[in-house]
Amino acid sequence: MAVLDFFVEESLVAKGAEAELWSGTMLGMPVVIKRRTSKAYRDPALDFKLRVNRTFEEGRLISKAYMAGVSVPAPLFIDPINFMIVEDYVKGELLRDVVERKGLMHSVGVEVAKMHGAGIVHGDLTTSNVLITSEDKPVIIDFGLGAFSNDVEDLGVDVLLMKKSLEANVPAKAGALYDEFMKGYREVAGAASEEVYKRAEEIERRGRYFQERAID
Incomplete structure (x- = not known):
């Protein structure tokens, strides 16, 4: 058309x-x-x-x-x-299909930190919304749920979404891959990364609390 x-x-x-x-x-x-x-x-x-x-x-x-x-x-x-x-048009594979490839999550962490440094949050940061090119370069796609924000709460949500996506896709290796992701993130974000990391943990604890309350 x-x-x-x-x-x-x-x-x-x-x-x-x-x-x-x-x-x-x-x-x-x-x-x-x-x-x-x-x-x-x-x-x-x-x-x-x-x-x-x-x-x-x-x-x-x-x-x-x-x-x-x-x-x-x-x-x-x-x-x-x-x-x-x-x-x-970007030709590549979804991160979810090649997530265990050496060094990829480190590179993804670098790009996410650059995105956050520009005052942008993705809103749906999962392994399905990152393409990996033939040169192993990550390309972040689909900003349909994104927003302009420097709020540490919003940054923490992005980071937690990636962690949860890893846990869903590769539960046995999610911890190591998340550590690799955060290493790349820290290289760009510096000292500010610790506040984001801690806020992601806090948000995760809140979610567990409300889930437990719902079960009770």
């Missing part, structure tokens, strides 16, 4: 709760297109406003991350009115 003269959507790659992901071309270059979809249960005016605002915000997040030197897909075209973000 042609959207602009220089832009073509070719095939649907994935369909999530909030958006569709398409492969396509832009000026002959391979790209990925994310388009936020309408929700029939929402008031049409509210639906339009939410999709415009969320597309705009996600575009700002990935643009700032890219400009700050964080390893993310290059944002090429952002069109909030059509609920669309076009990014450079």
